[in-house]
Amino acid sequence: MQTAIVTGATRGIGKAIALKLTELHYNLVIVGRTAKLLDQIKSEIEKTGGRCLTVVADLGQENAPGHIMEKTVSHFGQMDVLVNNAGMSHSGPLLETDMETWDKVHAVNARAPFFLSKAAIPYLKVSPNPVIINIGSVVGFKGYRDQAAYASSKHALTGFTNVLAKEVQKDGIKVHLISPGGVNTEMVREMRPDIDTEQLIQPEEIAEIVEFLVTRKGKGTIDHLYIRRQSGLAFD
Ligand SMILES: NC(=O)c1ccc[n+]([C@@H]2O[C@H](COP(=O)([O-])OP(=O)(O)OC[C@H]3O[C@@H](n4cnc5c(N)ncnc54)[C@H](OP(=O)(O)O)[C@@H]3O)[C@@H](O)[C@H]2O)c1
Numbered sequence: 001m002q003t004a005i006v007t008g009a010t011r012g013i014g015k016a017i018a019l020k021l022t023e024l025h026y027n028l029v030i031v032g033r034t035a036k037l038l039d040q041i042k043s044e045i046e047k048t049g050g051r052c053l054t055v056v057a058d059l060g061q062e063n064a065p066g067h068i069m070e071k072t073v074s075h076f077g078q079m080d081v082l083v084n085n086a087g088m089s090h091s092g093p094l095l096e097t098d099m100e101t102w103d104k105v106h107a108v109n110a111r112a113p114f115f116l117s118k119a120a121i122p123y124l125k126v127s128p129n130p131v132i133i134n135i136g137s138v139v140g141f142k143g144y145r146d147q148a149a150y151a152s153s154k155h156a157l158t159g160f161t162n163v164l165a166k167e168v169q170k171d172g173i174k175v176h177l178i179s180p181g182g183v184n185t186e187m188v189r190e191m192r193p194d195i196d197t198e199q200l201i202q203p204e205e206i207a208e209i210v211e212f213l214v215t216r217k218g219k220g221t222i223d224h225l226y227i228r229r230q231s232g233l234a235f236d
Pocket of ligand 1: 013014047
């Protein structure tokens with residue numbers, strides 16, 4: 001059985017992706033800081049007959065990527081799909097954004113996917129269907145006011161994914177970036193309480209795109225999927 005790691009799987013998009021990959025019969029490694037929520041999702045997965053390992057880790061910490069990979073491989077013996085989903089947002093004008101906040105946002109959103117991917121590559125090289133999926137954002141291409149730290153971290157993730165995809169293509173490792181607009185999760189409900197949640201993309205829609213990416217057989221490369229909400233709204 002193949003093994004998938006999903007970071008930020010305690011809620012929102014990551015949880016929906018973890019449940020979808022369980023349906024697809026992957027062993028799941030779910031990562032987040034909140035042990036209680038990870039345990040609840042592990043029971044949900046096990047009730048459906050799936051196998052799950054929880055790893056409590058703060059991706060803002062330097063040692064987290066190595067720790068996650070070590071736990072995964074010692075428990076399941078292999079690593080096939082890495083979904084770098086965990087992320088944190090920050091909303092505030094540039095003049096009110098301090099260096100500590102900028103560093104934390106970049107550590108979680110850009111540095112952790114970089115070093116988790118690096119740690120995963122030796123295992124992905126021997127996988128029958130190796131895939132890395134990075135969850136970016138429309139702000140990895142655009143800029144919205146008051147999102148300088150968040151947008152620059154997601155731009156960094158976009159750039160990194162572009163390079164990674166080319167570097168590991170020769171090893172048969174498929175690398176994809178999914179860049180959603182507003183998705184109905186705690187993150188966007190906190191940042192934009194003014195938005196009607198029915199107008200948002202649902203987390204399950206992102207999980208369906210992940211299903212497509214890990215099950216497709218084609219040799220053609222899909223670098224990037226940019227997912228807009230319905231048109232005519234103030235932002236994507
Ligand atoms: N919602 C949107 O509109 C939207 C749009 C575009 C892109 N995205 C991206 O989609 C991804 C998932 O977002 P979401 O909307 O599902 O957000 P969410 O509901 O806030 O969930 C964020 C997840 O990341 C985890 N996380 C946050 N900081 C972490 C840290 N330091 N270490 C480990 N895990 C951490 C959280 O778990 P713990 O709190 O347990 O650590 C949680 O599981 C993020 O990368 C986000 O930037 C979201």
